[in-house]
Amino acid sequence: MNNKILITGATGSLGSMLINLLKEKIEITNLAVLVRDEKNELAKQYAYEGIEVLIGDYANLESLERAFKDIDTLYFVSGGDDNERAKLHKNVVDSAKKNGIKHILYTSAVWKDESDSSPLANLVDSHLQTENCIKTSGITYTILKHNLYAEVIEMMIGDKSQLLKTKNIYLPTANGLTSFVPKKDLAEVEVNILLNPSSYSNKTLEFNGSEQISFSEIAKKISEIIKEPIQYISPTENEFKEQMTKFGLPSHIIEILKTFSTAIANREFDQQSNDLERVLGRKTTSLSEFLQRISNVNSKMLLKDYA
Template sequence: MGNRILVTGSTGSLGSKVINLLKEKTEVENLTVLVRERDDKNEFAKQYTKEGIEVKIGNYADLESLENAFKGIDVLYFVSGADENQRAILHKNVVDAAKKVDVKHIVYTSSVWNDESAASPLANLVDSHLQTENAIKASGMNYTILKHNLYAEVIAMLIGDKSQLLKTKTIYLPTANGSASFAPKQDLAEAAAIILLSPSAYTNKVLELSGSERTTFSEIAEIFSKIVEEPIQYVSPEITEFKTTMNKFGLPNHIIEILCKFSIAIANGEFDRQSNDLETVLGRKTTPLSEYLMLTYK
């Protein structure tokens, strides 16, 4: 028997990838997943149960449910929550519950950033991650903090699908000349699985998991031109112009705000980070962005 590993966010795209990789490397008896609720519509929960993986019910907002779920767990893969306004409070519940039931090692998915000031477009994100990282470090548990760069999957969120790209033949984003070291979730999940299976090798380390390439959206436009075999131009408007244009297209205000927040952050160099930590864990370069986009948009 190896360490008992629990994966939170197991019905999400990152957590489910981690579980799928762990199944290939350890006995399913060593694996537990956390889901918010068990019902007939939860296909992930049904599949995990069918495969012999223990399913625990727990919610970041319910401390008692977390304590019950974490009992007997050695290593916790803690996927950060999506609620930016409540994230720090919810995350404290996770840390407190893990400490109370004597989880041995916690692996937390954080984020990279350059600017920690209140003026940063990512101020809320940064603050909640900082509070969580500090709570984990102060808990006395062994930890590994994984500071993710932008997911390669974010590109599709920012520019739309292939049909939209072919229709406009334009990437229209206020990202200026900013670059990011995008990493596909599959690479990040593979690194997480390696760490979860050998946590002692990464005890009390903070790893910055960035892709091997720094890429601008001008370069992404060039990649797409080759993929769709048509010229794709890159236009970086002023932020006010961008908001006006998106409003004309009928995008909801909250979607426009998300697009603006991440575009400004990229333009400001928030994700312009270089680190070989992800390469070191994987033992290879990360998946080339052109290869990832070719598979996604083919």
């Protein structure tokens, strides 16, 4: 029986990785992508490859209802706006239910502290609301709780040229550990689930990297890779904010960095579930290998897809 799969977030880095893997494993007629702008270069490429490109926006119910027709399985990438996320996500779930979508796979996040005092309070609340909305919709679901992407490391420390200039990693993460996961590993494991969704019906999976690491250890690994001493400094939150302001970093970027650094210090991301290894059938890419890869690329800091 045909299973028409719709991938949201199709022009983002995780969505595009997943599509590249999936299109080699299923009939192209069973794959569709959701984009906001049909003129986007990736959207044009998908159309050229014969993938059905559907136009939709989480903020536009009518566009979602048009796009979700004849879809069986929805790979639902969470939106990036913490304040509006729950509202926009309800649009997605309501439209999915109205169109008879049979299975939703939702990309959520991991956390430990669900209190209002958590640095991740907005993130946690919006994801919790979405998870509950999906569970009460009656649609079969799989909740995919992602730890921080390994790609966030570069966003937090800067690229190779910045490190060579400053010779330090300056973040208020204290001795907190994080189970970072490369997006490539997440794309691979979630393709496995999309190919056999019934085995993961109404389950919540926690996807963590195989290693727990601190930024002090990251500094040591990078020092070995680039053969330059990189010092790790953990300031207070106020010191961090003052220094970043002096360096001219925009306030919203400082807030993102401070929020996730504090959460790391509080061990929000020190999770050790082996769901990812179990479904993937192997350990995740080693962080030494990942850091070696990004150290060879002088890319700009990435400030999207941070959670």
